[in-house]
Amino acid sequence: MKKIVISLVILGLVAVTTIGLLSSHVVEQSQLSLLRARLEKKKSIPVDHSKFPELQKKFTSPQQVTETCITCHNKTADQVIHSNHWNWEREEYIQGRGIVYLGKKNAINNFCIGVEGNEQSCAKCHIGFGMTAKGFSFTDPKNIDCLVCHDNTETYSKGNEMGGAPDPSVDLNKIAQNVGEPNRSNCGVCHFYGGGGNNVKHGDLEKSMFEPTRDIDVHMATTGPNFSCVECHTTVDHNISGKLYSLSSMNRNRATCEQCHTSNPHDSEILNKHTYKIACQTCHIPVYAKENATKVAWDWSTAGQLKDDKPYEVDDSDGNHTYLSIKGSFKWGKNLKPDYVWFNGTAEHYLLGDTIKDVSKPLVLNQLNGSYLDKESKIIPVKIHRAKQPYDPVTRLLIQPKLFAEKKGEGAFWKDFDWEKAAEVGMKDVNLPFSGKIEFIQTEMYWPLNHMVSSKDKSLTCTDCHTRDNSRLAGLNDFYMPARDYSPFIDYAGLTVVLLSFAGVFAHGTLRIVSSRKRKRGMNNEK
Amino acid sequence: MKNKVYIYRSFERFWHWMQAILIFFLAATGFEIHGVINFFGYANAVKYHSVAAYIFIILIVFAIFWHFATGEWKQYVPTLEHLRSQIDFYLVGIFRNAPHPTKKSVLSKLNPLQKLVYLALKILVIPTMVISGLLYMFYRYPQKGGIEGLNIDSINVIALFHTAGAFLLLAFIIVHLYLVTTGTTITSNLKAMITGYEEIETEEGSNEEKSNKTNLKEEVVNE
Known part of the structure; x- marks a missing residue:
């Protein structure tokens, strides 16, 4: 008995120490207290x-x-x-293309x-x-x-x-x-x-962010830290950190969560390990376009319809355009769940004059690079904007149409509503050939989501991703994720073995009961 | 005649029951991590599973030491002798109230079938679970974090081995729990594992003669 008690006590002690060791953590206090001190200090302008x-x-x-x-x-x-805000371009190195001055002058978007x-x-x-x-x-x-x-x-x-x-x-x-x-x-x-209206482009940057509530963004909340943009987008010599991969390509000069939160922001070690492969935004921006809808699809092919020779517009109940004669049809979405992709901080772009390799599938205008096996890659949330936009089926070039002009007759689509004319003038402006034929191709743009950060209690939890059904990461299949993934063979074989064990045990037990009853009856009869 | 024999020592019983609790707990939390049940909450299941795993590993270390220190490891040396008759007993004899073909004793507490199955558990299933479990915990995400030497690209294979082992353990437990009832009486095996004592037949019987040749030591002890 003594031995039992002693070994129980020893194992109990071991268990308690183990649990203690496993759940202990070092809290990074310094960063947080520094931040708090900085935020509490009122800014004063020296002049x-x-x-x-x-x-x-x-x-x-x-x-x-x-x-x-x-x-x-x-x-x-x-x-x-020398800033990109002035030049509308950045010097970027793109794999397979070399150094490119990438910007609004040579990139094409699908807005x-x-x-x-x-x-x-x-x-x-x-x-x-x-x-x-x-x-x-x-x-x-x-x-x-x-x-x-x-x-x-x-x-x-x-x-x-x-x-x-x-x-x-x-x-x-x-x-x-x-x-x-x-x-x-x-x-x-x-x-x-951007894109000609509130929240057309980003989805996570829109007018509710002028004075956001805590529900919309924890950092910028007027009742909370009340961050201005440049709080995170730190700036040296008018070079503002942070950029969006609709128009940039290299992994540099980014504004990151880690610059304040460090790469070990959680109390839980297992959550900190998640940051190797998952960007902060993935869990902490569970929904975007929280207040006002964002444009998710744009179909240029329906543009140009007129009523009584005049352009017109159709709006939905929220006042968002669903059709404009000058631009085509739109789809909007509010409180959207992001899509998720691997991203290593580099992107490739369709540039003005690039030949489309495969016109049978959607053309991605800004391909975000990354994969599970790539060590720099993390899963990030994105908004995908899908469009149908004009291209030349002969030259296989996306068309830059002339859209705006002061008056009719200059070929501008928004005045004359003539695709061929607008394409001809527009392509001539950028010194590119135009065959005279126009078709529409499906295109996609990937917009990484970085704003509208939710509070801790509204962030994703384990089972938003770690689940068999409707996992947020259902679309990312280049790795094994516990709970979401399983081998059907092992699961069904395993279940079969377990069920057969039950059945065998049940059958054997039943037989034993039956045979023992028979024996007893036999013995009684003998008596 | 029947003697009350002290057959399971205190550590052995403690090890057995601790192992039982841990396996049940690891199965419950493990299958929650696997995404098929929902009880503790996912984050808790992961945390508890790891803690239980560490306790299990400590227990295993103690158990290994105990097995070698006491020489009890010899109990698990497999033998084909009587294996057939043991199987026959479970398939036929048990329904006719036939006596157990092998005798339990302090030096031979396991029947040939038990020897085989427990040995397989000890050298195949449990090591598979421990190794795959440790890899699961410590593998390095592609080129980041964790232990540099364990630069494993995917936990796919690790997870599949771990899952397969879990199913095998589950099946073992089901059968094991049932076979507890096949002792001399329905509860005699259970009582033995709780108290350590079991009433063991030491009378000379028809089966004893067969086993005399192989289990001379047993005979000596029985006498």
Whole structure:
């Protein structure tokens, strides 16, 4: 008896120590407390721009403001002129292609297709002035639009189709005297409306992010940390970190969760191990387009229908366009579950002039590279935007149509509604051949989701992925995942063995009972 | 005549019951991790499964030491002798109230069929489970984390072995639990494993003569 007690006590102790060792963890306090301290400190601006005499004189053009800015900020213009916000492109190395200056000038998307020939209207989201169809100087510092990013009065706005110039109603003096670090509104005015409307492109960046609730985004929540964009998108010399892979290709200068949260953010070791292969966003952005719908499909092939010779629009109950004569038909989605892909931080792109290899399947315009076996790859959540857009079946080139013009007769699709004319003029503008034939091809774009981070309690849990049915990762099949995956052979063979054991035991037991009863009866009879 | 013999020593009984509890617990948590039951919650199942696995490994280390220190490992040396008659007993004799073909004793507590099955468990199934389980826990995701020497690209094969072993253990337990009832009386085996004592027939019988040749030691002890 003593022995039993002693060995029980020893094993109990061993068990307790094991459990203790296994569940103990080192909490990274320093990072978190540093962050808290930083957030609690009020930012103060070292200068009061309203006191500068240079900013008192009446500005009559936005260029005058810029010229005044750079008299003091005398190195800033050079920084800006080398930034991708100004150039609309980045120097990127793409496997198999070499060094490419990748940007809006040579990439094609499956929303409004491209900016080429449409600069006047697209320039509403360029940090410059004077962007007309041809001859914009990317080296003239006078054309830098300082105010669009640094206005802290929330009153600056660019005019429609003015080549990037501010709306005439804007009070340039007042704004120039109240400049500062960019707020959410400075970034959001372009980045929330990309593609010609709220939340058309990203899905996770839209107008609800101007003043988000905690449900929409834990970091930017006005009731919480109230982050501005540049809190995470840290900036050195006007080079803003973070970029989206719709228009970038290399794994560099990214804004990451780890820069604050480290790569071991969880108390649980097994969760930390998940970060080897799973991006933070995968679990912590369980849904996107939480407040307003995002565009998920765009069919250009239906564009051009007119009513009484006039373009028209059809809206859904939320006020989103489902049909526009100038653009075609759209599908929208709200509170969407992301799609999931492997991603190693590099991407390939369809560039203007590339020949489509296989027209029978959807053409991916920005292929995100990655796989389970690739050591840099992690699973990330994406929004997939699907479209049907024009291509030339003879040359197998995607078509850059001329879309916008001031008036009819210049071939612009949005005025003349003639695909062939728009394609002819548009392709001529970019010096590419056009056979005269137009067909529509299905295309896909992958938009990594990084915003609308949910609170801890709303993040994914184990069984969102680790489950037989409806796993979030049902589409990623290049690896074995516990609970989702099994070998049908082993499971069915195993189950058969177990059931046969039960059956055998049951049959044997029954026979024993029956035979023993018979024996007893026999013995009774003998008596 | 029948003697009360101390047949299972305290550590042996403790090891047996601890192992029983752990296997049941590992099966429950394991099949939850496998995605076929839902009881503890997935995260808990994973955590508990690991903790139970470590306890099991410690138990195994103690048990191995015990087996060699006491020489009890010899109990598991397989023999073909009487294997046939043991099988015949389970298939035929048991229904006719025939006596057990082999006698239980301190030096030979396992019948030939038990020797074979337990040995297979000890050298095939349990090692498979321990090794695949440790690989499952410590394998390195492709080129990241974990132990550098264990740079395994996929846990597919590991998981399949671990699952197959689990099914085998489950089948073993079902049959084992049933065969507990096939002792001298329905509960005699169970009582023996709880108290350590079992009433063992030491009378000279027809079967004893056969086993005399092979189990001389047993005879000595019985006398």
